[in-house]
């Protein structure tokens with residue numbers, strides 16, 4: 322079922338982004354928070370037992386505990402960061418009907434959950450979690466530049482200017498794919514500042530329960546986390562299942578379909594198996610030729 326109004330769809334197409342307030346309830350998000358809390362708790366116990374950290378930091382909340390642990394050991398952070406997590410609550414969120422209804426409004430009723438979903442516990446003042454200006458299309462194969470790959474960005478705590486919410490370049494999704502360079506300091510691709518002319522970026526705080534929609538051509542970055550909080554978020558991506566995902570290192574799955582209902586992935590076990598059994602294909606590497614010249 323499509324849930325976005327015509328005016329929301331118009332704004333999304335016009336600006337390249339859309340904030341959907343109160344799209345999810347705490348019942349939709351709390352199971353995933355609990356899933357991460359359990360991993361963090363188990364990891365802290367293990368590290369403390371191994372003498373790697375000097376406290377389990379049990380008194381800290383979901384929004385601070387991982388930062389305290391990571392000051393002394395990166396192990397737990399590495400476990401949950403990025404697309405490595407395949408827990409049941411994450412699967413339930415990826416296929417949450419409220420998110421699929423939003424996706425259906427923009428990509429149609431045959432919905433592929435794109436392989437590149439990410440979990441981001443964004444740590445205070447931490448370069449590895451500071452994502453520079455890029456378009457998601459920059460990470461995909463060029464044949465997908467014209468496919469709408471919808472990002473739904475979902476904070477698990479209020480994402481604020483202090484703890485590093487996202488900033489976007491409005492309207493710039495109409496200008497095709499910008500030049501990206503590999504940042505030598507980290508593994509991220511980055512659009513050089515001089516590529517943007519006459520565009521004013523917009524910082525978008527997103528409250529718990531609200532979600533931010535982006536196109537794969539919308540330039541965006543996350544701003545520095547100058548708070549003491551871990552700005553936990555998930556970014557999931559959806560597209561027309563008939564079109565290529567342009568990303569072979571990980572596996573996507575059919576999330577909703579009228580044409581092929583038997584191929585829709587409906588259980589967390591199946592999701593986990595698909596992720597784990599996937600034989601990674603080559604990464605797009607579309608910017609390799611630019612690495613040495615400009």
Ligand SMILES: O=C(O)CCC(=O)C(=O)O
Pocket residue numbers: 441443450452457472474541542543554556
């Ligand atoms: O959450 C972040 O800090 C960055 C998210 C991002 O760049 C993305 O979803 O493509």
